[in-house]
Amino acid sequence: MTGLAHPVAARPTLSDLVQGSPFVTYVYSYPHKTAHRPLPAPIPLDEVWAEERREALFLYFHVPFCRSRCGFCNLFSLAGPDGELIDGYIRQVRRQAERTIRVLKGARFARLAIGGGTPTLLSVDQLRWLLEIATNVLGARPHEIPVSVEASPVTVSGEKLALLREFGCDRLSLGVQSFDPRDSLALGRPQQEDEIRGAIELARRAGFPILNIDLIYGACGQNIARWRKTVEETLQYQPEEIYLYPLYVRPLTGLGGRGQSWDDLRLECYREARALLLDRGYRQVSFRMFLAPAATGEEGPVYCCQEDGMVGMGCGARSYTRRLHYSTPYAVPRSAVRGVLEEFVGRPAESFNQADHGIVMDAEDQRRRYTILSLLQVEGLSRVAYRQRFSTDVLDDLPALGELERIGLLEITGARLRLTAAGLERSDAIGPWLFSERVRRLMESYTWRTV
Numbered sequence: 510m511t512g513l514a515h516p517v518a519a520r521p522t523l524s525d526l527v528q529g530s531p532f533v534t535y536v537y538s539y540p541h542k543t544a545h546r547p548l549p550a551p552i553p554l555d556e557v558w559a560e561e562r563r564e565a566l567f568l569y570f571h572v573p574f575c576r577s578r579c580g581f582c583n584l585f586s587l588a589g590p591d592g593e594l595i596d597g598y599i600r601q602v603r604r605q606a607e608r609t610i611r612v613l614k615g616a617r618f619a620r621l622a623i624g625g626g627t628p629t630l631l632s633v634d635q636l637r638w639l640l641e642i643a644t645n646v647l648g649a650r651p652h653e654i655p656v657s658v659e660a661s662p663v664t665v666s667g668e669k670l671a672l673l674r675e676f677g678c679d680r681l682s683l684g685v686q687s688f689d690p691r692d693s694l695a696l697g698r699p700q701q702e703d704e705i706r707g708a709i710e711l712a713r714r715a716g717f718p719i720l721n722i723d724l725i726y727g728a729c730g731q732n733i734a735r736w737r738k739t740v741e742e743t744l745q746y747q748p749e750e751i752y753l754y755p756l757y758v759r760p761l762t763g764l765g766g767r768g769q770s771w772d773d774l775r776l777e778c779y780r781e782a783r784a785l786l787l788d789r790g791y792r793q794v795s796f797r798m799f800l801a802p803a804a805t806g807e808e809g810p811v812y813c814c815q816e817d818g819m820v821g822m823g824c825g826a827r828s829y830t831r832r833l834h835y836s837t838p839y840a841v842p843r844s845a846v847r848g849v850l851e852e853f854v855g856r857p858a859e860s861f862n863q864a865d866h867g868i869v870m871d872a873e874d875q876r877r878r879y880t881i882l883s884l885l886q887v888e889g890l891s892r893v894a895y896r897q898r899f900s901t902d903v904l905d906d907l908p909a910l911g912e913l914e915r916i917g918l919l920e921i922t923g924a925r926l927r928l929t930a931a932g933l934e935r936s937d938a939i940g941p942w943l944f945s946e947r948v949r950r951l952m953e954s955y956t957w958r959t960v
C-alpha cells in the first residue's frame with residue numbers, strides 16, 4: 510500500500526484559478542472513487558434503494574479488461590486477461606444482476622452504457638452474454654433507450670459491431686487519441702493508423718447513428734500543427750460527437766513512471782481545436798464534448814445525471830442513489846487491479862445483496878455534486894431546477910460562486926449560472942475548487958492499493 514499526493518489535496522486559491530494551470534483534474538463524477546471507503550457496516554440494498562425513484566435509472570456495465578495498458582491510463586482495467594478470467598467475470602456479473610433486480614423490482618432503465626476498459630475486447634459470444642444479462646436478467650429494453658458502448662480500434666470487428674447494432678446499441682465511442690503515429694507512441698498507445706481508419710470505416714458500415722471519437726492532446730513532442738492535423742483528419746469522418754481530452758499524466762501509470770517533463774501546450778491545443786470545431790459548425794457541450802451540426806445528441810426517456818440513480822454492474826462500476834454512492838475498491842497498478850478482480854469473482858452471491866464500500870452523501874455534498882455536474886456543462890445550472898430539488902437558492906448554499914463571477918469565470922443571471930468562455934477552459938480547475946473539505950480530505954488520505 511502506498512500513499513501518493515492527490516492533485517486536489519489543497520483547495521486552489523482564486524488566484525490559482527486565474528493564473529495557475531487550468532489542468533488540475535478531470536471531474537467526470539463527484540465524489541471520485543478515491544473518496545470511497547469501506548462503510549462502517551454493510552447496508553442492505555433494499556434499504557439503499559427504498560426511497561429512490563426507479564423509473565429512469567442509468568444501467569452501467571464495467572468491462573475491466575484491455576488488450577494492453579496504455580501509458581496514460583489510470584482507469585480500472587487489467588491488460589491481457591485470459592478467456593477463462595473473462596468468462597468467470599461475466600458469470601459473476603450475472604449473479605450480481607440477479608441479486609440486484611430482486612431489490613429493484615419494477616425498475617425502468619432510461620440509459621444503458623457498457624464501458625471500461627475495453628468492452629470490445631470481449632469475444633462475440635461474451636459480448637452477447639453480457640447484453641443478454643442486461644435484457645433478460647435486468648429487463649433493459651435497448652431498442653427503446655440510448656445505448657452506448659466504448660471500443661478501441663484494435664479490438665473491433667465487423668461481427669462484434671453487427672451484434673451491438675442488432676441489440677440496439679446506437680452510440681459507439683471509439684478511442685482514437687491521435688492519427689499521428691508519433692503521438693500514439695508518445696502516449697504509450699499501441700495502434701497503427703490503418704487500424705484506426707479500418708475501425709472507423711467498420712463503425713460507419715455497421716450504421717451506428719452516433720459515432721463518438723475520443724482524442725487526446727498534449728503528448729510529449731506534439732505541436733499545434735500536428736494536433737490540428739489529427740483534428741482535421743477526425744473531421745473528415747464527420748463524427749456525431751468528438752471528445753477532446755487534455756493529457757493527464759498520473760502516478761502509477763506507464764507515462765507517470767517515466768518522470769519525463771514536456772512542454773505544456775494543452776491550453777493552446779484546446780483553443781486551436783475548439784476554434785476549428787466551432788468553425789465547422791460543431792456545438793460545444795462541455796469543456797471536452799462537441800456535437801456535430803446535425804447531431805441532436807441522445808434521444809430517449811429523460812435521464813438527469815444530477816438527479817437520477819445509477820446501477821453499476823461489475824467490478825469497478827459505481828452505483829449511486831441520492832444518499833449513497835457505492836462501488837468496489839479502486840486500483841490502478843496491475844497487481845492491485847488483479848487482486849480486486851479476483852476478490853470480485855470469488856465473492857459469494859449473497860454479498861451482492863448489500864453495499865459495503867462507498868460514501869454516504871451528506872446534504873452539502875448532494876448540493877455540491879448537483880452544482881459541479883451542472884456548471885461543467887455549457888448549459889450551466891438552472892436556479893429554478895436547483896430550488897425545486899433542494900428548496901434553497903444555490904448562491905445561498907455556495908456563496909463562493911459569487912467570487913467566480915467577480916473574477917470573470919462565471920455569469921450569474923436570475924435564471925442561470927453559466928461558465929464564461931474563460932471559465933469553461935478552466936473547468937478542470939473549477940471542478941476541484943468546488944469539492945467539499947470532507948471529500949478533499951478523503952481523497953488526500955486515500956491509500957493507493959498496490960496488491
Ligand SMILES: C[S@@+](CC[C@H](N)C(=O)[O-])C[C@H]1O[C@@H](n2cnc3c(N)ncnc32)[C@H](O)[C@@H]1O
Binds near residue numbers: 584685
Ligand atoms: C475507457 S477509455 C475509451 C475506450 C477504450 N478503452 C480506448 O482506450 O479506446 C476512455 C477515454 O478516456 C481518455 N483518457 C483516459 N485516460 C486519460 C488520461 N490520463 N489523459 C487524457 N485522457 C485520458 C481517452 O481518450 C480514452 O479514450
Ligand code: SF4
Binds near residue numbers: 574576577578586661
Ligand atoms: S485507454 Fe482504453 S485501451 Fe488504453 S488502457 Fe485505458 S481503458 Fe484500456
